[in-house]
Amino acid sequence: MSRFTVAIDGPAAAGKGTISKAVAAHFGFAHLDTGLLYRAVGAKVLAGSDPVQAAKALTPEDLEGELRTPEVAQAASRVAVLPDVRAALFEFQRSFAARDGGAVLDGRDIGTVICPDADVKLFVTASPEIRAERRYLELSNKGIEVTQKDVLADVIARDKRDSERAEAPLKPAEDAVIIDTSELSIADAVANAVAAIAACR
Ligand code: DC
Secondary structure (H helix, E strand, O other): OOEEEEEOOOOOOOHHHHHHHHHHHHHHHOEEHHHHHHHHHHHHHOOEEEEEEEEHHHOOOHHHHOOOHHHHHHHHHHHHOOHHHHHHHHHHHHHHHHHOOOOOEEEEHHHHHHHOOOEEEEEOOOHHHHHHHHHHOOOOOOOOOHHHHHHHHHHHHHHHHHHHHHOOOOOOOOOOOOOOOOOOOOHHHHHHHHHHHHOOO
């Protein structure tokens, strides 16, 4: 089987994760949620580690456990501004993208920095209010106590830090297909992504 790379970028809670999992299952590709790498480093830093050492020493076990909390998300966004942290995570992501049989990577800089030659680039976005509402429901369903106002403030702070950083900022690649999920059902968002990928195969 040959290589085929799908890069999916976008801001927090826009639906990247859901779309990535669904298209990976649809086409039989492997999937890497690159945000988890930054979250794992962020969690280590919250536990007292040095960010660069933590990124260099990351193991698959570090990606397990509860990394989807608001505290870890903010810590991930803070370590993600550090060029040495990004450099330490670069090779792992590149080799994942180059595996035989196809790969979907989702994150912030996949189409711009990690896989500028990806076969398909999608940029999945939605309004901050809608993203905050979705994240609020997701966290509440997990029993994590948050207010809608705090979740919106978190989303806006993370968007700002992720988009304004000097190294690999969040932005659509010039050749990315933009999918705005604000008004789309999950099924329609996935169908749009599948169609965009199928058109390039
Ligand atoms: O996708 P996520 O919400 O799990 O990502 C958590 C943080 O990690 C995000 O706020 C910024 C950082 N990140 C990044 O800088 N580059 C990536 N490719 C993925 C995530």
